[in-house]
Amino acid sequence: MTATASHLPQDEVHVWTLAVPGDPDTLATFRALLAGDELARADRFVFARDRHNFSAARGALRMVLGFYLGITPQAVVLHYGRHGKPNLAKEFGLRFNLSHAGSWVYLAVTSACEVGIDVERLRAPGRHSRLDLARRFFSVDEVAHLAALDEARQVEAFFACWTRKEAYIKLHGRGLTLPLAQFAVSVDPDQPARLEATPWLPGDLQRTRLYDLTAAPGYRACLATGSTRALTLQQRPWSAFPPPAN
Ligand SMILES: CC(C)(COP(=O)(O)OP(=O)(O)OC[C@H]1O[C@@H](n2cnc3c(N)ncnc32)[C@H](O)[C@@H]1OP(=O)(O)O)[C@@H](O)C(=O)NCCC(=O)NCCS
Structure with a gap:
């Protein structure tokens, strides 16, 4: 069937x-x-x-x-x-x-094709600052990009980056065994979602597309697809x- x-x-x-x-x-x-x-x-x-x-x-x-x-x-x-x-x-x-x-x-x-999707609520940081969390979960380039934005845009950018990364992780279905710092997505929330680097699996640059999804105020969501079409x-x-x- x-x-x-x-x-x-x-x-x-x-x-x-x-x-x-x-x-x-x-x-x-x-x-x-x-x-x-x-x-x-x-x-x-x-x-x-x-x-x-x-x-x-x-x-x-x-x-x-x-x-x-x-x-x-x-x-x-x-x-x-x-x-x-x-x-x-x-x-x-x-x-x-x-x-x-x-x-x-x-x-x-x-x-x-295989898909991954993520929706997140834009939450205030807890004990750790957003940049601390980014240093833990994001690549060096992503952290630098986030740090360069003024503080008012960092919340949206943090969750744009998070949902784009998480959708990509979920596409592969490997959870956190996938090396988080070994791939990078676009960080600017106003720019299209895009996979920008994948040294751990270079072929993914051609076959992965990211799509920011419409979300209710206070949420961000992203879809990742694994198809060249x-x-x-x-x-x-x-x-x-x-x-x-x-
Ligand atoms: C298991 C994982 C998918 C959890 O994701 P999450 O953001 O906590 O939760 P979500 O609601 O987005 O996804 C959970 C759903 O994804 C599905 N799922 C479970 N394991 C999965 C996997 N390995 N890959 C893809 N999808 C998975 C399930 O349907 C699950 O919901 P259900 O069990 O209620 O049906 C996994 O990616 C993970 O551990 N992420 C950790 C989050 C993190 O630290 N991210 C780093 C920042 S980028």
Whole structure:
């Protein structure tokens, strides 16, 4: 079984964005779609908010994957990579990734290539300053670029850089085993998202594209795709799900 072409043409990436609902009935509808291992994981969260976010994200993911595959959400079988990246069996021909932050869930789906997605809430720094965090997680060039910006733009730039890097990390599915300082993305939040250097895997400069996504005020989000082909990105709110067939 493969993704139905009428719903997901080969050169498209669809991103669905969901604000986790607060009402118990909708949350229960999402939860009812979860597999046994997912229910067990949901119930291990200490805080109800985390449980609801996880359940809504997994429920929505199952609805999206089920829709594109033409099966029920409950029939979707997820597998996990070595570092935890969820995926479908290869024969389905469908790749996806999801991210959550605050009450937002972002889901990317495509049949074109591997994808990674990240959404982050713009948070105030804790014990460590933003530049301290950048020195820990960013490359030398990224840190220099960030430090050169005036302070008012550093918050947006920090999270632009973070989401671009994280989307790239999630594309590869290797978690933090991927050398964070060994690749660089564009830092300026007003410039297009771009992979600028990848000494650890030089071929990625040709085959990786980054796309900043639309996000609610106070959030940043980015998508990474691993394809040399130009893809069309369609970002849609959950209120438009399911989409009409073409
Ligand atoms: C596991 C990891 C994906 C966590 O990412 P995160 O930003 O904390 O959380 P997100 O909400 O964006 O992503 C989590 C989702 O990605 C998916 N995921 C899990 N492991 C993954 C992996 N190795 N690769 C890609 N996606 C993964 C899952 O769907 C997961 O959500 P779920 O388990 O609720 O379904 C991983 O990249 C990581 O450990 N990142 C650390 C963050 C960091 O220090 N980044 C450095 C700054 S650039």
